[in-house]
Amino acid sequence: MFFLSILPLGAEVLEDDSIDLLKGLLDKYSLLDRYMARIEVDMTMYSYEDIPNSISYASDIFYEKNQGFAVINRYGLLGKSIISNTEKMWVHVPALNKYAVMDSPSPTYDYLAADSSSIDTLGTERFLLFSLITEKISISSSTFSLSAGELDGIQQLIFEFCDEGVEYSVWVDTYTGVINRLDLKASHYFDAGPDELVKVSLEYTELHKNPEFDSLIDREIFVFNPGPDDEESELIFAGDSNSETLYAGEVLPDFSFIPHGEEDSVEIYDILNQEGRPLILYFWEPGSEDSERLGQVLEDLTADFNLTLLAVNSTEDRTSFREYSGKDEGKIIYAFDEENTISDIFRIESYPTLILISDNRIKQIYTDYFSSLENIIREDLNLLSADGPPSHRRRGMEATWRLELKATSLLGGEFLKVATLTDEIFHIDSSGRIRDRNSVPPEIREIVRYGEKGAFAGYSLRGRKVFLMGADGRELSSFETPSGINQISSFGEYKLAGLQTDSSLFIYKEGEEPVLIPHTNGVLSISVGDLDASGEIKLATVDGSSSFKILSEAGEVQTSVSSLAKLDFISIAGRGSLLVSGSAAGNQLIALVDTAGIPLWEMMLGTEGSSKITSVSYHPLNDWVAVGTLDGQVFVFDMSGRVIGYEREEGVKVEVEWFEKTPGQYGLAVSTPDGGLALYSLAE
Known part of the structure; x- marks a missing residue:
């Protein structure tokens, strides 16, 4: 919920159901799959002498979870040939509330599909949608449109689409390519009693004023309750946000504090390393009704889960603090933060705020109190304590060597072949020595x-x-x-x-x-292999629905099987089984299934979207499978689903490949584009 943490919403502003809807709406915004769009505009302009002057240009837009919308600067087109381009782009990062300059992923792309429409003021626009090839993440099919508009006298291209019932509008300055406005609309039905449903609708608008590179955006935020068709929408919140905020996925900043009743300061990482369990940072205010209610929830959670809770008070009210903290001495660690040192580190904007930490990284951020918050936190803690392997459960993996290579793909053999961002293939032996390299x-x-x-x-x-x-x-x-x-x-x-x-x-x-x-x-994903040891090669596919297909070598569909999850990955595991992964209850599920779709085992990898599988490799001798994920995790399972190895790499988009070190002895090569290449040994 990284994006939610930038909103200064108080629980008194919205009813519980409205808050739940808003949180869900913003989660949808923040958890959309990565997508990319090209807007091509053929524009005819007329001078004062009525002489037509034709201009063509293109803009690329992409969205990436935890990073936000980005608009690559426009570049001119002559037919289908690029005559000039910029390799920089403006990037809007909602979690940091900034625009930044970044290198463009690529100046050219291939088109997927096109939809033409005529707009009087701009001529003919063609909207083309495709995935960001570098991440191999496919796009869900949705309806997209492009129109012209004006905002504060500035001409805009309005990029509109709908995803799972949530409507999105992105307003892009046609001259600078900067996003000036973002609109979201959503409705949801909530249970109001036996056989009674209540519809709650919300509209969210975010305006950016005079954005500059690498500086905080002057942003205005509005939340509306839409009225009937003949009535105006009711404004239920208006505010701004002009400070940076941490978001899920960041490494926990190091800090020290003095626990209540103690004299010596304690390093937060000492607590994490000593306890080896999830940590909740609880920023609260004594005397606050929401803090009181949330405090009771946290007391129940500390009784039910093996976790560490650090409650941080940032007010000057020492009397209320001592009274409140004395209730639960021994259960909760309390810290008095009168100078706002800790709050400033985490850029806390509203109270209460909870930050869930595991593996030294921020996993979730929760702001304000609402009725379903306890259930949400319990689900997240269940994921960490039962299915996700926290740091103290890491075992069985030890790096024997590491190289600083910007690796993107691995291929075993006599030497380990490594494709890199530098357009080279490196040939590396089992000792980590580079034996050859070629462009x-x-x-x-x-x-x-x-x-x-x-x-x-x-x-x-x-x-x-x-x-x-x-x-x-x-x-x-x-x-x-x-x-x-x-x-x-x-x-x-x-x-x-x-x-x-x-x-x-x-x-x-x-x-x-x-x-x-x-x-x-x-x-969305394919896999090729001998599924049942018959010698016949099969092709397995998933298409984003709740089913997978098995095709013959000739491409004929032989089997179509329904699944419980919305699948996004498939791999033929052999022995009549397939490794599949997809979305389930907000989490990333991995399962080994038979050809009838019956799970042989399943577990959660982490948060939906973040923990998508990016690579799989099967051990040539043992019944082991190595899995790399988008958020830097490395798992090694046996075919019963037991985790026999786990590690977390720096960087994202992990690639894995078993590589023979000595005859009959294999190591696991692991790489990320920004974290380097390593060879791990496992106890066999």
């Missing part, structure tokens, strides 16, 4: 086996090409696919299966043109 075509980020004798294939983020390369990295040949590429996989000897950016599939055989597989639109 590859630009922006190859994923490599897979192809053919024999160490040959491999890789695809480029630029264009639609797949490159076939020898063991030494030398390019042998290439072919083009009908659309951009999200994923490729070996499909037998000298054969590939691929997932395109328009969510369709193709099969490539050496020397032939790639062939599209019919009736496979909307696919």
